[in-house]
Amino acid sequence: MRFMFKTDYEDDIKLFPHSGYIVTYGVLLALLLIAPHVLSSYLMSQLVFVCIYAIVGVALLILTGFTGQASLGHAAFLAIGAYTAAYLQKYNVPFPVYFLAAGLLTGIIGAMVGFPALRLTGIYLVIATISFALIVEEILARWESVTHGNEGMRVKALSLLGVTVPRDSPTFYYLCLAVLVLTIVGTLNLLRSPTGRAFVAIRDSETAARSMGVNVALYKVKSFAISAAITGFAGVLFAHKLSFISPEMFTLQLSIEFIIVILIGGTFSLHGAVLGAIFIVMIDPFLTYLKDDMPGIIAGIAAAFGAGTTTAGNIQANVAAFASLNGLKGAIYGIIIVLFVLFEPLGLYGRWLKIKLFFQLFPLYKRATFKRQKIYVKSERNR
Amino acid sequence: MLDFVQQLVSGVALGCVYGLIALGFVLVYKATEVVNFAQGDLMMLGGFFAFTFIGMMGLNYWLGFAGAVAAMALFGMVAERVVVRPILGYPQFSIIMVTIGLGYFLRSVAGMIWGTDDLKIDTPFSQGVLRMGSLVLAYDKLSVIAATMILCTLLWLFFNKTMLGTAMRASSENMLAAYYMGIPVKRVVSVVWAISAAVATCAGVLLAPITFIHSNVGLVLGLKAFPAAVLGGFGSIPGAVVGGVLIGVIESMAGFYLPEGGRTSRPTSCCSPCCS
Known part of the structure; x- marks a missing residue:
């Protein structure tokens, strides 16, 4: 058994508490990198979905797991990300631009949802997010000039720096993996920053957080915005993976699936998002x-x-x-x-x-x- | 004008069904502060039970109705004992997830047992109509309205005038304090689940002539009844019925007077901002 002595604050917030972590995650990353050469194309496709679900899971963990705000509306954020990508792609906007734009737009909308949600707790927040998801679904079905309504939208293959990346190529998988790893590292950094500590404080006791000088309203909105933005990024990848999107894909059912991801994985650690994503995608x-x-x-x-x-x-x-x-x-x-x-x-x-x-x-x-x-x-x- | 009254009555009848399902939500919430997302599915299951008793076994309508209510009351108790009691008192979110899971399960199992077709129950009210001048009202709709009024009154009396009802309200306010006062909280919670399942069954059986019973009916109607409960203030029995009727009437009027497209009502969307 290993004893870890923490002598200062830096020890407490290290990303890799000891060398064992570096070895384990290094091996895991190496396995993931060689996966396309080993696994069948079907399993690779499932692995891409694992990445996408895990990104959404991490986003949901920030909001639900660490800030304590339940949401049954994440399918809507995913939809906004996916539709932004599909719409901008029609005007030949390059991938990096619409990728970021989708995240930004979803983040702004997330913040806008966060404001009314400030006054809601528990069950009422769940209802509010469900109704937000239903509104978005309805808008997607009716705003035909942009979303083509129920006919859905075709998403062309992704082109990155002039190279076309088909949705079932190893490159696309690497892209998803990279986004996932960046999301996880970014979130870990976020969580050990004052912002992340404020989130956890709000989850544990709003009153205590407020009395310690945490601006509860601001941080709740921030949490919503960050969570939504990450989900928006996942939405872009989701759209490219499916190559066709329509409103009936982003139903309450999908939101519930995302909740199941973090529920099954574990809501107190980012590992949970990945484990839950593996579980929910591989169950099929x-x-x-x-x-x-x-x-x-x-x-x-x-x-x-x-x-x-x-x-x-x-x-x-x-x-x-x-x-x-x-x-x-x-x-x-x-x-x-x-x-x-x-x-x-x-x-x-x-x-x-x-x-x-x-x-x-x-x-x-x-x-x-x-x-x-x-x-x-x-x-x-x-x- | 005649059309208006017709639409009003059918809207009220539909709304009463929403109200009955919403009553189930409210009952469980009032007594345990738990939101039972499987309420619609309990209603669906009640409808199927009644179909089994009446349609398949050929029992008398009232006998079958009573049998279904009794069976579902028992089922509600068992569901509470197995699924809800172990986590009673834990964060709302866990209980919401458990009931969502229970709903999934019931829906699929009902689909396996009774198939995915629409089923219909023959009731004494299915055929006749009440004529008042040129106004024609179907008995099945009137029966729903009457039954809702009766149930609502009974439940209101039960909660406000009896010892058990008071005990239920007490245990929802503060469970530990209720224990100290000698209230058998566990039994109280069991009873309240039984009652709410029984009310859901009434909704399911009364609904059967209006919309048919199929395994997804609970999800659809549950999603509409839920805002009805919210609209009525979630802890209030008459409120739930009023909320349900409001939504039913709006839906029916919108279907009649609005152009195509405004018809699918999404009541959740319109009433949740006002619910804090």
Whole structure:
């Protein structure tokens, strides 16, 4: 077990607390860099989606995880980013310009959403962001001169410095990865700056933050703006990856998916965004795999345990019928959300920390370390 | 003028259904300060139960109705016990996510069991109409309005005049203090979930003749009923019904008088800025 002695403030805010981190993340980055030469094109495409979802996850973490402001409207920010890119691209604006413009515009709109949200807390903030998302969806469908309404918009392949980057090329993947890494590093820097500390203070106690001299209104708006801007960047990449965007892609469903990303990953650390993104993107191929291969495997197991050929065949047919039921994906989604909130509120990253702590403290680990305290409901109405 | 009254009545009837679903939101919120995003799906499930009892098993309408209400009350209790109680008191956000997850689950499972077709329940009110001069009002709509009035009054009386209702209000204000006063908070919460599921079932069954029952009806109507609850002030039983009726009437009038395009009402959009 490693003991870390922090002797000054610089030690406390180091990006890499010790050399182990550099090695681990170096290896991870190297693996990600060689991934296009190893993985199949389908998995590469999923990996690009992991990057995009993780960027949105980081954005949502800044707002929800670190500032404590829930949002069910991030699909709208993503849509604004995507549509800005698609619209500017028609006028041959170069990629870096519209990439930044999309982020800027989304950030401004995020700040504008942040202002009315200052007065709202908890459930009402959730409603306000849902309605913002519905308004944006409706505007996208109706403002036909710009967005082509429900017909959607075609997004041309990205061209960077005169080179065309097709959406399934390794270069596009590297671009997404670069944006993700930059976002994460930028966010880490943000979080160890006074701004980030102010965010966390607001999350933990607004009253305490205010009494320590934090301008709560300003920092909430900042948090909204930053979160929205990052989501806008992700929106540009999303538009290029899909190469076609229409209003019905950016529904409440997508916002909920983003929330699931950080909920499953863990809302207290940036690792959570990435882990959650991997989970939510990879669940699709996994379910498909289950659907195709699971019946055979289960029948094989049954046969190994001495079931007759007909029984095994029956089992296979039944499992296959069950696996191809229509709503199975929704049901599994629902169960996963419920189970995570009930049993793993710290998310996948929390589980990883528990496992790590178990080995660090080996014979002395106590389950009670992460036990939740009993909390009683106290009305928020009379605040 | 006649058109106006017709539209008004059908708007009020639709609004009453929103109001009934909104009542479910309000009940749970009033007693536990939890927002149950699966309320619409409880309504959908109630409708399916009633369909099973009445349409498939051929029970009498009223018997089937009562059976569905009882079954759903039990279901509400079980859902509360399994899903909500372990995290009662944790940040709002966790509970919202849990109920969203529960909604997903119920919707998919209902889709698996009852299929994705629109189902219809035959009710005693499905056919007849009430004629007053040249005004023609369908019984199914009047029945919804009447049932909503009755339920709303009963619930209002229950919350304001009975011991149990007072206990519910107390436990939502401050759960710990309610414990100190000897209120069995856990049981109270169970009961309130049972009641709200039962109210949702009433909404589902009454709705069946107007719009059909399918597995997504809960999501659609839940999203419309939610603003109704917000409009009415979230903690108020008559408020929820008034909010629901307002939204129903606006929707029905907009459908009749506004040009094509203004018809899809998005009530969430119009009423949330006023809800702080």
